[in-house]
Amino acid sequence: xxxxxxxxxxxxxxxxxxxxxxxxxxxxxxxxxxxxxxxxxxxxxxxxxxxxxxxxxxxxxxxxxxxxxxxxxxxxxxxxxxxxxxxxxxxxxxxxxxxxxxxxxxxxxxxxxxxxxxxxxxxxxxxxxxxxxxxxxxxxxxxxxxxxxxxxxxxxxxxxxxxxxxxxxxxxxxxxxxxxxxxxxxxxxxxxxxxxxxxxxxxxxxxxxxxxxxxxxxxxxxxxxxxxxxxxxxxxxxxxxxxxxxxxxxxxxxxxxxxxxxxxxxxxxxxxxxxxxxxxxxxxxxxxxxxxxxxxxxxxxxxxxxxxxxxxxxxxxxxxxxxxxxxxxxxxxxxxxxxxxxxxxxxxxxxxxxxxxxxxxxxxxxxxxxxxxxxxxxxxxxxxxxxxxxxxxxxxxxxxxxxxxxxxxxxxxxxxxxxxxxxxxxxxxxxxxxxxxxxxxxxxxxxxxxxxxxxxxxxxxxxxxxxxxxxxxxxxxxxxxxxxxxxxxxxxxxxxxxxxxxxxxxxxxxxxxxxxxxxxxxxxxxxxxxxxxxxxxxxxxxxxxxxxxxxxxxxxxxxxxxxxxxxxxxxxxxxxxxxxxxxxxx
Amino acid sequence: xxxxxxxxxxxxxxxxxxxxxxxxxxxxxxxxxxxxxxxxxxxxxxxxxxxxxxxxxxxxxxxxxxxxxxx
Numbered sequence: 001x002x003x004x005x006x007x008x009x010x011x012x013x014x015x016x017x018x019x020x021x022x023x024x025x026x027x028x029x030x031x032x033x034x035x036x037x038x039x040x041x042x043x044x045x046x047x048x049x050x051x052x053x054x055x056x057x058x059x060x061x062x063x064x065x066x067x068x069x070x071x072x073x074x075x076x077x078x079x080x081x082x083x084x085x086x087x088x089x090x091x092x093x094x095x096x097x098x099x100x101x102x103x104x105x106x107x108x109x110x111x112x113x114x115x116x117x118x119x120x121x122x123x124x125x126x127x128x129x130x131x132x133x134x135x136x137x138x139x140x141x142x143x144x145x146x147x148x149x150x151x152x153x154x155x156x157x158x159x160x161x162x163x164x165x166x167x168x169x170x171x172x173x174x175x176x177x178x179x180x181x182x183x184x185x186x187x188x189x190x191x192x193x194x195x196x197x198x199x200x201x202x203x204x205x206x207x208x209x210x211x212x213x214x215x216x217x218x219x220x221x222x223x224x225x226x227x228x229x230x231x232x233x234x235x236x237x238x239x240x241x242x243x244x245x246x247x248x249x250x251x252x253x254x255x256x257x258x259x260x261x262x263x264x265x266x267x268x269x270x271x272x273x274x275x276x277x278x279x280x281x282x283x284x285x286x287x288x289x290x291x292x293x294x295x296x297x298x299x300x301x302x303x304x305x306x307x308x309x310x311x312x313x314x315x316x317x318x319x320x321x322x323x324x325x326x327x328x329x330x331x332x333x334x335x336x337x338x339x340x341x342x343x344x345x346x347x348x349x350x351x352x353x354x355x356x357x358x359x360x361x362x363x364x365x366x367x368x369x370x371x372x373x374x375x376x377x378x379x380x381x382x383x384x385x386x387x388x389x390x391x392x393x394x395x396x397x398x399x400x401x402x403x404x405x406x407x408x409x410x411x412x413x414x415x416x417x418x419x420x421x422x423x424x425x426x427x428x429x430x431x432x433x434x435x436x437x438x439x440x441x442x443x444x445x446x447x448x449x450x451x452x453x454x455x456x457x458x459x460x461x462x463x464x465x466x467x468x469x470x471x472x473x474x475x476x477x478x479x480x481x482x483x484x485x486x487x488x489x490x491x492x493x494x495x496x497x498x499x500x501x502x503x504x505x506x507x508x509x510x511x512x513x514x515x516x517x518x519x520x521x522x523x524x525x526x527x528x529x530x531x532x533x534x535x536x537x538x539x540x541x542x543x544x545x546x547x548x549x550x551x552x553x554x555x556x557x558x559x560x561x562x563x564x565x566x567x568x569x570x571x572x573x574x575x576x577x578x579x580x581x582x583x584x585x586x
Numbered sequence: 587x588x589x590x591x592x593x594x595x596x597x598x599x600x601x602x603x604x605x606x607x608x609x610x611x612x613x614x615x616x617x618x619x620x621x622x623x624x625x626x627x628x629x630x631x632x633x634x635x636x637x638x639x640x641x642x643x644x645x646x647x648x649x650x651x652x653x654x655x656x657x
Contacts, residue, residue: 054627363647405619
């Protein structure tokens with residue numbers, strides 16, 4: 001039997017980035033907030049101190065910071081006709097676990113998306129006509145505009161001390177920045193990071209082709225920085241252990257470095273670690289969430305935690321899974337298109353080329369998580385799609401993030417996997433090669449969705465989440481186009497060898513790391529028939545239940561998601577302070 | 587399972603881990619594989635190196651340091 005605990009005003013599921021940003025506003029106004037996080041606080045452990053922080057096998061290859069696949073995994077299938085099976089060792093994406101969540105082992109890329117992204121359907125229909133969007137693509141407007149989000153992007157970038165070069169200040173295009181950037185009110189809080197040698201080679205090739213390369217905005221601190229809350233970042237050490245690692249130098253903006261220490265100093269804030277939320281308690285008649293149930297992972301005891309307000313801030317797929325298990329909102333049915341929970345599940349359509357330059361010292365180990373040089377000419381709808389037969393695009397970058405030797409050695413195509421030639425190729429090319437990446441859009445497809453698996457269960461006996469996902473026609477065509485663009489840049493580099501990019505093709509392969517940017521499942525919007533939560537992230541079927549994270553994105557852009565989900569979380573924090581004073585439909 | 591698949595998907599990844607992981611795991615003795623490719627290892631505090639050795643041979647690549655060297 002679960003023990004029922006004293007009621008809280010707000011309970012938040014998941015102790016990552018969005019939870020901290022929501023709690024920041026609420027606790028500042030005196031509201032009591034409880035965060036439940038399944039993992040622990042790793043700030044003083046071997047994962048965040050030298051020398052063990054630099055252990056590629058433990059933290060990267062063995063995924064020491066992520067979700068434990070023996071406890072909870074996903075089942076995967078490509079179409080509704082297939083039988084889904086559990087991924088025993090998932091590689092494609094890495095949900096976090098522990099204080100800070102996946103945001104503690106991110107690389108730091110912090111984008112504002114295109115100004116038109118929140119009104120993408122309107123944009124496409126206005127530019128290309130009503131028939132431009134194929135019927136099987138569920139592209140929809142978000143119910144919010146970039147102008148409404150801008151103050152929250154601004155605040156987030158200040159809190160995180162983002163390093164970058166503005167490309168568009170109040171509509172005036174800035175030299176050296178991204179000319180396609182959504183208009184911002186001022187410069188980035190810190191100047192850009194140092195470029196890598198690979199970045200400089202990429203930049204020269206792009207300029208030769210007439211593109212406009214720029215340094216990607218980054219949460220790796222280019223200098224010493226103090227944020228508006230008085231929290232500090234140290235300068236980045238370019239150690240090459242960023243993504244999949246916790247920064248030991250306090251040089252990477254993360255929730256546990258900048259946000260949770262402030263919250264933990266507030267008497268009305270409480271976080272319970274190693275607490276795994278099992279479900280949301282829902283009163284279907286009153287249409288209200290009454291609290292959550294969780295298990296203490298140390299004692300095995302179960303608790304019922306009542307609350308006036310429940311906020312889901314867990315990893316993308318967990319938000320969807322909790323709603324499906326509680327029966328809140330109608331599950332999406334791909335056969336009829338009816339129902340909403342689980343729809344608009346998107347990913348990131350990437351491809352990459354490898355470049356080998358004999359006479360240049362690339363030194364891949366001199367790198368930070370997001371020392372990228374990028375071009376945006378072929379991203380999203382930044383170019384004319386008339387007659388191309390697809391929508392969307394990709395940011396193309398030379399993001400050299402590390403030279404960790406297990407996972408990041410490149411050898412020319414045709415090199416054998418053993419013997420003298422293998423050794424020689426590794427010795428010849430380790431310090432003289434890098435890759436170019438396209439990070440591409442993923443638009444919602446009628447058959448890409450999330451549901452509960454009818455067969456497989458997790459260690460707690462609860463149904464696993466089932467991913468029905470594959471690269472569909474639009475993704476493949478976009479990827480073919482952008483791969484050609486990468487190859488054109490690679491061929492403009494005077495490289496010794498180019499291993500060209502090939503487009504993403506069906507079937508989706510869960511074994512290969514591609515990106516942790518899974519999005520959707522609980523999309524936001526103005527229409528309850530096509531969205532799970534409102535423009536204000538309030539669940540259409542429970543006035544006191546809110547959801548935030550990449551799970552509310554109706555589509556995924558050719559950008560990393562952090563900037564946008566953080567802005568949405570800060571906005572939700574403001575909305576919730578008003579809601580606490582006067583509960584109502586926002 | 588076909589032999590090629592068995593080698594490529596199971597054996598080869600484990601083989602590269604054995605070669606290139608930190609020597610604390612028992613392989614990569616005397617950092618021989620790090621020396622071979624020129625990976626300098628620890629402590630990797632490269633704030634100045636990033637500028638000083640951008641595009642140039644990195645001296646630390648000849649004498650890599652591992653976790654044991656800092657324990």
